[in-house]
Amino acid sequence: xxxxLVSDPISDLGIQQLMDAADVLVEKKTGLxxxxxxxxxxxxxxxxxxxxxxxxxxxxxAGTNLKVVGRAGVGVDNIDLEAATKRGIxxxxxxxxxxxxxxxxxxxxxxxxxxxxPQAYAKTVGGVWDRKSFLGVELRNxxxxxxxxxxxxxxxxxxxxxxxxxxLAFDPFLTQERAEKMEVKLASVDDIVRNxxxxxxxxxxxxxxxxxxxxxxxxxxxxxxxxxxxxxxxxIDETALVEAINEGIVAGAAFDVFESExxxxxxxxxxxxxxxxxxxxxxxxxxxxxxxxIDVSEEVLHILRxxxxxxxxxxxxVAASVMSRLQPYFSIGEKLGSFAAQAANQAVNEIHxxxxxxxxxxxxxxxxxxxVKGVLAHHLGSEVNIVNCMHLAKLRDINVVVTQASKSKxxxxxxxxxxKTQNNEETLVAxxxxxxxxxxxxxxxxxxxxxxxxxxxxLISHNDKPGIIGSVGTLLGQNDVNIASMQVGxxxxxxxxxxxxxxxxxxxxxxLVQLTTLAELNRAIEITL
Ligand SMILES: NC(=O)C1=CN([C@@H]2O[C@H](COP(=O)(O)OP(=O)(O)OC[C@H]3O[C@@H](n4cnc5c(N)ncnc54)[C@H](O)[C@@H]3O)[C@@H](O)[C@H]2O)C=CC1
Ligand SMILES: O=C(O)CCC(=O)C(=O)O
Numbered sequence: 001x002x003x004x005l006v007s008d009p010i011s012d013l014g015i016q017q018l019m020d021a022a023d024v025l026v027e028k029k030t031g032l033x034x035x036x037x038x039x040x041x042x043x044x045x046x047x048x049x050x051x052x053x054x055x056x057x058x059x060x061x062a063g064t065n066l067k068v069v070g071r072a073g074v075g076v077d078n079i080d081l082e083a084a085t086k087r088g089i090x091x092x093x094x095x096x097x098x099x100x101x102x103x104x105x106x107x108x109x110x111x112x113x114x115x116x117x118p119q120a121y122a123k124t125v126g127g128v129w130d131r132k133s134f135l136g137v138e139l140r141n142x143x144x145x146x147x148x149x150x151x152x153x154x155x156x157x158x159x160x161x162x163x164x165x166x167x168l169a170f171d172p173f174l175t176q177e178r179a180e181k182m183e184v185k186l187a188s189v190d191d192i193v194r195n196x197x198x199x200x201x202x203x204x205x206x207x208x209x210x211x212x213x214x215x216x217x218x219x220x221x222x223x224x225x226x227x228x229x230x231x232x233x234x235x236i237d238e239t240a241l242v243e244a245i246n247e248g249i250v251a252g253a254a255f256d257v258f259e260s261e262x263x264x265x266x267x268x269x270x271x272x273x274x275x276x277x278x279x280x281x282x283x284x285x286x287x288x289x290x291x292x293x294i295d296v297s298e299e300v301l302h303i304l305r306x307x308x309x310x311x312x313x314x315x316x317x318v319a320a321s322v323m324s325r326l327q328p329y330f331s332i333g334e335k336l337g338s339f340a341a342q343a344a345n346q347a348v349n350e351i352h353x354x355x356x357x358x359x360x361x362x363x364x365x366x367x368x369x370x371x372v373k374g375v376l377a378h379h380l381g382s383e384v385n386i387v388n389c390m391h392l393a394k395l396r397d398i399n400v401v402v403t404q405a406s407k408s409k410x411x412x413x414x415x416x417x418x419x420k421t422q423n424n425e426e427t428l429v430a431x432x433x434x435x436x437x438x439x440x441x442x443x444x445x446x447x448x449x450x451x452x453x454x455x456x457x458x459l460i461s462h463n464d465k466p467g468i469i470g471s472v473g474t475l476l477g478q479n480d481v482n483i484a485s486m487q488v489g490x491x492x493x494x495x496x497x498x499x500x501x502x503x504x505x506x507x508x509x510x511x512l513v514q515l516t517t518l519a520e521l522n523r524a525i526e527i528t529l
Contacts, residue, residue: 008050014293057083070296097291098283103155109254140164145192148203205232206381218244233258332439337374346421354416357408447489464497
């Protein structure tokens, strides 16, 4: 008999099939703290949560029988994925079931914001008949900026068109072709910030999206913008937003999510007259809660019964026979993918992987998955894993092309990852496992290099001219950035060149901007592995 613990309020109808299963015993115990869960989790084979329960390392450690954690919803940021993976606990989510509901909540928030509905309601029920203070705006003919055109963002864009809005959309995986198909205008963050009347964010919270709208964006923002966040707290900098509203830059904001949930009692959003809030209700409809509970229950049953399943967020199912040959390359493969994704500055429409040398005669699919995961995870965050990465790439019209047995350029094994973008630009990164030296990146674009793929790197493209290395070193020194090692690559004297610097800590964005002002320097980006 499998024991399943449901530790958050989850629709009964949704978990009916679990309750009906003869080989499963379901127990519901909601509102437990970490210590209470630690005390009982050892009895259970599966744990079902929404977003309230924080499934910590301590809980996983105590879950000696735990085979699966099921998240009835999308975001898995309340689950310690690394701790689960380390212990072989599969984490599954229900990515599709609450898309429409959250999209509709976004619209409810946008319209409430445009027409001051919560504020007007509060006054009216308070006995004040005030028809002057709540002059609203129409959505028609306004420009809506959508950051993140995944499941929810795309649905929001679709509905906004029906309201007569013009859509500017930004997503690192949105190609011109897909944008045209969806009848939205492909834009940059900067275009949206400068031109939109309304902005809504639908990205996961990743290091890259954390505070993607902060002081620098508010400083150049179109005056009077209205901002909606029904994705994750922390994508928009809360402190900078309040300042921007008080300075008259932003006309109002509607937030369903907070940097820390629930927010402190004195959180400025809770009393600000121009900010409306809901307590993370995006997915809270009867339909969505049933959908996600049904999806996740089905998957939990499959996993407990050892049957095939699809929505694993962390599971590495690699056959033992290929494991021994491929496993040493998983880490470098993922890093090459991540490096290439960070180095490419356009939406990717093809991931080409070439295997040479020792890797030319083995079924490399498991390794390809690590590479694709590395490429996608830079933008999709913890949702992408080696199980779902191919599916996620397909959803975004990204072709994964694999070739084997091209020249290994003298290396016993060579992995070459080339990202092709919609403008036919290519970013190539090649790496190898060197006997005695471990992982090395040996080529970036056309330039041979030799570097360890780890930590913080600054990748610079420049013209090969005397003095450039010195001026880069001086500027970084002035900004307290310590260079641990440096590689320079060029094909011909005086021609195009690259420089890759390993530095001891993350580099501030403004230092990268300062670098690009140096003579003969074309581009400077940070790459973190
Ligand atoms: N308020 C609520 O109750 C709910 C919130 N959510 C949250 O909504 C968000 C979106 O969910 P889905 O659409 O299902 O996810 P999704 O994975 O389908 O879409 C996310 C999109 O964001 C894009 N993205 C990643 N980094 C980006 C960046 N720097 N700039 C622009 N776009 C970027 C990705 O390429 C992807 O297309 C997630 O954070 C999810 O956790 C989801 C459901 C309910
Ligand atoms: O379960 C909930 O209510 C939260 C939903 C959510 O934020 C998600 O699915 O990412």
